[in-house]
Amino acid sequence: MATVELEHISKIYPNGTAGVTDLSFSMQEGEFLVLVGPSGCGKTTALRMVAGLEEITSGSLRINNKEVNNVAPKDRDIAMVFQSYALYPHMKVRDNLAFPLKLQKMPKEEIEKKVARAASILGLEEILDRKPSQLSGGQRQRVAMGRAIVREPAVFLMDEPLSNLDAKLRVQMRSEISKIQRQLGVATLYVTHDQVEAMTMGDRVAVLKNSFLQQIDSPQRLYDHPNNLFVAAFIGSPSMNLFEGEIEFNSTGANLNFGNQTIYLDNKVTSLHPSLRSFNQRRIVFGIRPEDLYDASLANQNPNFQSIKAKVSLIEALGSEKLIHFTINANAGITDDIKQIAEEKGAMDSLLGSQGNSQAEGVARFPPRSAVKRDELIEILVDTTNMHFFDIDTGFSIWE
Ligand SMILES: Nc1ncnc2c1ncn2[C@@H]1O[C@H](COP(=O)(O)OP(=O)(O)OP(=O)(O)O)[C@@H](O)[C@H]1O
Ligand SMILES: [Mg+2]
Structure with missing residues (x-):
């Protein structure tokens, strides 16, 4: 069963710019799929359409076999992690994690259980009572991940979540995110412009250029059998x-x-x-x-x-x-x-x-x-x- 299916999805912005052109692919359950390509190729646009933050101009988007083109973001069973962590500065880590669940009016004990579980998966137990300003960049990024995890969505959407971190931390968080994603088994659509990140993290990698999909394949296939000069280079x-x-x-x-x-x-x-x-x-x-x-x-x-x-x-x-x-x-x-x-x-x-x-x-x-x-x-x-x-x-x- 596919979790996310894009069928001939296009986005044309009101000013006439083609953000994404005729994009089709299906994500399998538990799959880590990376969208990669140079700046402006349409990665964020594609992700935002799946999230429901950007209207789809044409084509069909299905999540768990249900067309969601006109479903509000909060009803799509997705959780998004952005480049900017967007943590609430006045809230402790614990409350930052609990916030999305409180919004859902979840009972308190259940919230505590889920926060504890996410904290243990991400190694945040020691810092639950700190505020974001008292955290390192990597810790902040982990809290942002935690906020997505507690919601137990069908799909994670991540837009360059590591680009604010220094090189060393980026490499470390790369493998942490991969590990956590495998552990949770939640289908993940991950955007990066860094081809090394794409190759090391993705089960499959979709390469975009100028709003068009060039090739979607396993990292090794892309490397050994690039479809064209662009992918090769x-x-x-x-x-x-x-x-x-x-x-x-x-x-x-x-x-x-x-x-x-x-x-x-x-x-x-x-x-x-x-x-x-x-x-x-x-x-x-x-x-x-x-x-x-x-x-x-x-x-x-x-x-x-x-x-x-x-x-x-x-x-x-x-x-x-x-x-x-x-x-x-x-x-x-x-x-x-x-x-x-x-x-x-x-x-x-x-x-x-x-x-x-x-x-x-x-x-x-x-x-x-x-x-x-x-x-x-x-x-x-x-x-x-x-x-x-x-x-x-x-x-x-x-x-x-
Ligand atoms: N709101 C908008 N209105 C008009 N054009 C837009 C809008 N947002 C994005 N675009 C254009 O759509 C194209 C795709 O942009 P998008 O942000 O999806 O690229 P990206 O691959 O995420 O790039 P980056 O790596 O720089 O984040 C670009 O040509 C961009 O200028
Ligand atoms: Mg982008």
Whole structure:
């Protein structure tokens, strides 16, 4: 049984802006579903329509199999957690938690029981008699969660609930929310613009762009089989390397020519992407994840590995690995989509630097023992079986 179903839901604001366009998905019971995408893509709009805070322009919204398009928020059996905690400053934690239940005119003993249970789930027992001003950011966020939990709703709705916390606390609360959600088994629709948060928390992740759903899938499927360039570039950190090339088939496989180099794809590799053949002698975008690039001086021989040459521009030694930034003689696979993502990820400068002068930038994940040096011309091995290919005009992935 699905708990929340959106069927062709659209929102057009009075000024004509499309907030959400033709959004359809079903949440399963107990599912943690994350909506992710760049600023302005429609995440909050979608969530607010489910909450009943925003009128639905067209489409059907069902909660527990009942259409609720015209049902008031308080009658939808949902509880929402916002970015701003919106706690009552003059009330103790205990009363903040009890408040939504008092509004429901619940008997006092029952309220006490539910508050105690929520406090124990969230580890708030010690601070029940404090006021919000006497709490840390993480504790405040937990109280805000507690206020949603006590209501025992059918669905939790959360809009960037962790964005006010510092990085360390965010990571900690991330796993706490996941744990609590699993424990309670309540379907949760969670909004974030942070793809790492989306990937680590979601059973499934829905990626939105400019009001349109791009793909909805498990985190691993999104990572391994992105539908299009946008999802490919958005999911993963560092991002997938994207370059332009021309593919040329021959009897044993295909040559992928880019800049002054060629990557040979044997028949085994091209057969992983049958429709690649229809792009023969055309320009395409190809993608390689940073972990599918190997330091040639360390890697073992492997028939799927093909060598390319690149110049090291920067090394980030992270202890467990080295991120090797390099430039390569090629055109970067930059579309408007990719520009938007780069802007969000704060990588615009390096991208723009690589545009037009046929020097593209890339990143490889090497083991810490890699001895490559800055400014060195190095040989990198590409695992061709894990390469991605995209139609340069539509941005769609080339798979079947
Ligand atoms: N009340 C409104 N009137 C008109 N347009 C609106 C209104 N609220 C949002 N929009 C527009 O609808 C689109 C989606 O906005 P929304 O707030 O849903 O984005 P978001 O994905 O939540 O972004 P962010 O990550 O910045 O919170 C944007 O283009 C936004 O400008
Ligand atoms: Mg928002």
